[in-house]
Amino acid sequence: MEFEEFLRKKGLKVTSQRLAIMKVLESSSSMLTATEIFERVKEILPGVNFSTIYRNVELMKKRGILCTVIRGERIPSYGLRVEEEHHHHFICKGCGKSVVIEYCPMNFMGEEVKKKGFLPVEHEFVVYGFCRDCEGSGLKK
Numbered sequence: 001m002e003f004e005e006f007l008r009k010k011g012l013k014v015t016s017q018r019l020a021i022m023k024v025l026e027s028s029s030s031m032l033t034a035t036e037i038f039e040r041v042k043e044i045l046p047g048v049n050f051s052t053i054y055r056n057v058e059l060m061k062k063r064g065i066l067c068t069v070i071r072g073e074r075i076p077s078y079g080l081r082v083e084e085e086h087h088h089h090f091i092c093k094g095c096g097k098s099v100v101i102e103y104c105p106m107n108f109m110g111e112e113v114k115k116k117g118f119l120p121v122e123h124e125f126v127v128y129g130f131c132r133d134c135e136g137s138g139l140k141k
Contacts, residue, residue: 010065021060025083031079033071
């Protein structure tokens with residue numbers, strides 16, 4: 001799906017800032033913080049300011065265009081979310097690479113959750129570790 005069409009489908013106006021954010025995230029192998037997104041978008045749109053990027057990132061997250069996980073130091077990082085279904089991640093603690101987990105662990109916990117009398121409305125699942133490159137590179141501590 002084209003970025004313009006995806007933005008419209010999510011009820012957002014197509015702007016150069018939003019398209020640049022999506023292009024930056026599409027070309028990254030890892031999820032990026034708002035500051036990292038801003039630095040890369042500045043290369044595409046030199047006059048852009050951080051607050052514009054931050055506001056757009058948060059709006060795109062709320063509309064389901066971006067997903068987020070918390071990286072070290074409790075800093076949120078963002079990735080492009082073009083699938084309709086929610087998903088989870090493996091995150092490399094060495095290089096920050098993000099790999100989508102193709103299944104939802106909550107599917108295995110459904111009956112247990114019902115037995116406990118709990119109604120989940122949202123959840124997150126992230127596995128932190130080291131990718132093959134970092135495991136053998138000495139970055140693993």
